[in-house]
Amino acid sequence: MIDLAFFLEIIPALLAGLPLTLQLAASSISIGFIMALLLALAQQGNHRFVVWPIRAFVAVFRGTPLLVQIFLIYYGLGQFRPTLQAIGLWWLFREPYWCAIIALSLNTAAYGSEILRGAIQGVPRGLVEAATASGMSRYLTLRLVVLPLALRQAIPSYSNEIILMVKGTSLASIITLVEVTGIAQGLISQTYRAVEVFVTAGAIYLTLNFTIISALNALEAWLTPYRARV
Amino acid sequence: MTYILHFLGFGQGGWGAALLVASGVTLALSVLGFLLGAVFGALSAGGRLSRRLVPAGLAKAYGTVFRGIPDLLTIYLLYYGGSIALTQIGKFFGSAGFVGLPTFATGVLAIGIISGAYQGEVYRGAYQAVDLGQFDACKALGLSGFQSLRLVVVPQLMRHALPGLGNVWQLVLKDSALISVIGLVELMRQAQIGAGSTREPFIFYIAAAGLYFVIAVVTASVFRYGEARAWRGMVHA
Numbered sequence: 001m002i003d004l005a006f007f008l009e010i011i012p013a014l015l016a017g018l019p020l021t022l023q024l025a026a027s028s029i030s031i032g033f034i035m036a037l038l039l040a041l042a043q044q045g046n047h048r049f050v051v052w053p054i055r056a057f058v059a060v061f062r063g064t065p066l067l068v069q070i071f072l073i074y075y076g077l078g079q080f081r082p083t084l085q086a087i088g089l090w091w092l093f094r095e096p097y098w099c100a101i102i103a104l105s106l107n108t109a110a111y112g113s114e115i116l117r118g119a120i121q122g123v124p125r126g127l128v129e130a131a132t133a134s135g136m137s138r139y140l141t142l143r144l145v146v147l148p149l150a151l152r153q154a155i156p157s158y159s160n161e162i163i164l165m166v167k168g169t170s171l172a173s174i175i176t177l178v179e180v181t182g183i184a185q186g187l188i189s190q191t192y193r194a195v196e197v198f199v200t201a202g203a204i205y206l207t208l209n210f211t212i213i214s215a216l217n218a219l220e221a222w223l224t225p226y227r228a229r230v
Numbered sequence: 231m232t233y234i235l236h237f238l239g240f241g242q243g244g245w246g247a248a249l250l251v252a253s254g255v256t257l258a259l260s261v262l263g264f265l266l267g268a269v270f271g272a273l274s275a276g277g278r279l280s281r282r283l284v285p286a287g288l289a290k291a292y293g294t295v296f297r298g299i300p301d302l303l304t305i306y307l308l309y310y311g312g313s314i315a316l317t318q319i320g321k322f323f324g325s326a327g328f329v330g331l332p333t334f335a336t337g338v339l340a341i342g343i344i345s346g347a348y349q350g351e352v353y354r355g356a357y358q359a360v361d362l363g364q365f366d367a368c369k370a371l372g373l374s375g376f377q378s379l380r381l382v383v384v385p386q387l388m389r390h391a392l393p394g395l396g397n398v399w400q401l402v403l404k405d406s407a408l409i410s411v412i413g414l415v416e417l418m419r420q421a422q423i424g425a426g427s428t429r430e431p432f433i434f435y436i437a438a439a440g441l442y443f444v445i446a447v448v449t450a451s452v453f454r455y456g457e458a459r460a461w462r463g464m465v466h467a
Contacts, residue, residue, distance in 0.1 A: 064442045065404040065442055181306075
């Protein structure tokens, strides 16, 4: 009943989209993480004019669908072509590839900054006071005490966010990028065999996510040597 | 500026009414999908908590698969898979063309399946947070299994489940925009239609984003109210 020949045909076809999926995920997760860290740190200062715009950015990107954000950046900003050309940014907003990366990065920066903000606030106050008492500068305290602890604390929540981003890259197929989901949709409408294509594409994503989760669990365990391994 | 705002108004050539109706469709789609997801989620939590291997394994696989693969793929599977099956049945009865599934029902089913996977995790965690003494008390009072679930366990479980359910609801609301890909005219699709026919994509997607945001904020307060109600009479941090 299971048509092996068909699977052998669609597996390489779908895997051909994996490099693009990986590129989109890796770029937006790294850019988003850097932005998230900067946003989280900027909010530690408690300056009103810094905190409020960041809160607004976070609320907007967490409160609206990723698809709307992608369309707004790709189609919506495309409307301002003369202005974008004048300031030399048109090459960026012309390409669906860059638009997808911009939208995904901004989205994950918003979610990630909340995760990191919570983790930074979770660092026990006494440790920071001890660092200050031993004469460490604010920068040194941040680098040697706060960030190592906060980032390790954030790994479980952040790995959820990373999985959501890997899933989010599938939306790039709607703005014509042919990654795994885009290829899957094409194959389904060509072959009319939705289940086989779904199983294969799903297996690719599950393998990818499983690999990421295992790697992050290993990282967390490695950074927590005193905790007994379960 | 007035030229642009005119597109979102309610007068001649204004899309205001269409966008509001579409917001209603989005809300209905999300609410029904979320409720269906509650059924799947409860079944899945029941499976996960079961000591028997088959239900536990099935529930675990369900949660892993639908939380791990892109929602767009699930939507394509249901829509195309269902339509292909329906077309086959149509052929059998002598119809020639492609028979598409009803998009609203497909959307509700897709959101139900996806959110059920997330809700299952929430219910499982909340069930385990109910104090064990409560179960002993149920036995002591001679309540049947169903009675103790309905009268004792579920009301207490909801206290722990509501924050997580609020998060799932926000996820559902945003996921509902993906149902636009199968052609259901909800908020996202209506914004696309408006953007296409007026060639003003920016204003229409901003309007859609604004409406999603308002729905998200207003419905979040419903969950906060529910949480306050679930904890009434209890001292809690």
